[in-house]
Amino acid sequence: MVTPLKICQADYANVQHMNALIQLLDGYARDPMGGGEPLSEVARTNLPTALASRPFMFSVLAFDDAQGGMPVGLINCVEGFSTFACKPLVNVHDVVVASSHRGQRVGEQMLNFVAQLARDRGACKLTLEVLAGNTSAQKLYRRVGFENYQLDPRMGEAKFMQRWL
Template sequence: MTDTLRLRRADYSNPAHAQALVDLLDSYARDPSGGAEPLSDFTKANLPAALQARPNVFSVLAFDDAQGGQPVGLINCVEGFSTFACRPLVNIHDVVVAASHRGQGIGEQMLGLVEQIARERGACKLTLEVLSGNAPASRLYHRIGFDNYQLEPSMGNALFMQKWL
C-alpha cells in the first residue's frame, strides 16, 4: 500500500481536494466514532472555503493511486499557541482513514507529514483527542509517541471538555 499512497497538503481551492475533504469528513461524521450523524448541507457547501480563509488551519490528504487516486485519508489541523512554551502548537482535530483502507499504516504516514509541517511552523508540540473506546487509534497514537496530557502527575491527566454555543 505504501508504494501507491500519495500524501498531499490539501489545497482548499482545488476542487478535487475540496471534494475529498468533504467526502472523507462526512464518512467520519457518519461513523460511530465521529458521532454517527452526517455533515450538514451548510458544512458540506462551505467547509473548504472556511478552512482556506484561516491561515492557522491546514489539512493533509492521502490518495491511493492503485485505486485511481481514490481519497483514503484526511487529517485536519488547527494551530494554537502554548503560553508555557511561548510557541505555536498544532492540534490534530480530525483523523480519518477510509474503512476500506484501515490497518495499512495510512494514519501513521499522514501523522508523519503533519509532524513535519508542525516543525516547519515552529510548533513545540502536537495535541489531539481520542475517544476512550477507539482502541486502534489510541494504540497508534501511543506507538508514535503521544501520551496523556499532564503537568504535575499528582494532579492527574487533563480531561477534554466542551460547551456548545
C-alpha cells in the first residue's frame, strides 16, 4: 500500500518543519536502530540553527495529510564531493519513518524525492550507511537502487567506520 503524502524539502526557518524534524529525529534516536537514547537538549535546542547555517545540508519531510498533516518521515542529507567523478554526491545521513507508517512506501517516496533534489544539485550519486541488522531498511534501499559499495570485486565491499573526536 502506498500512502499519499505531502513530501517537501524542509525549510529550516519554518517552525512547523523544525518541530516535525526534531520530533521524528528524536523518535529515531530512541529506537534501537538509532542508539536507544533520546536527543540531547543541546541537539533539540540548537539543531534548527545549526542546520540552517550549513548550506551543504538539506532535509526532506513527509506529512500524511489524511492524518491532519502528521509528520511521518524524515531524511537528513549531507552534500559531499566525489573526487573520482569531480561532482557533488549526497549522503543520506538519517532515514526516519514513523512506526505507524512503516511498510507503506513512505521511505521509498522520500528517497525518490531526495534523488531528484540530488540530481538538481548536479550530484553523481547517493550514498548511505545502514546497520547490518536493519534488514528492512536494506530491503528498501535495494528496492530503490542502492547496492553495496565496491570498486574492484577482488578487494571486497567497503566498510563504514567511525572515530569519535
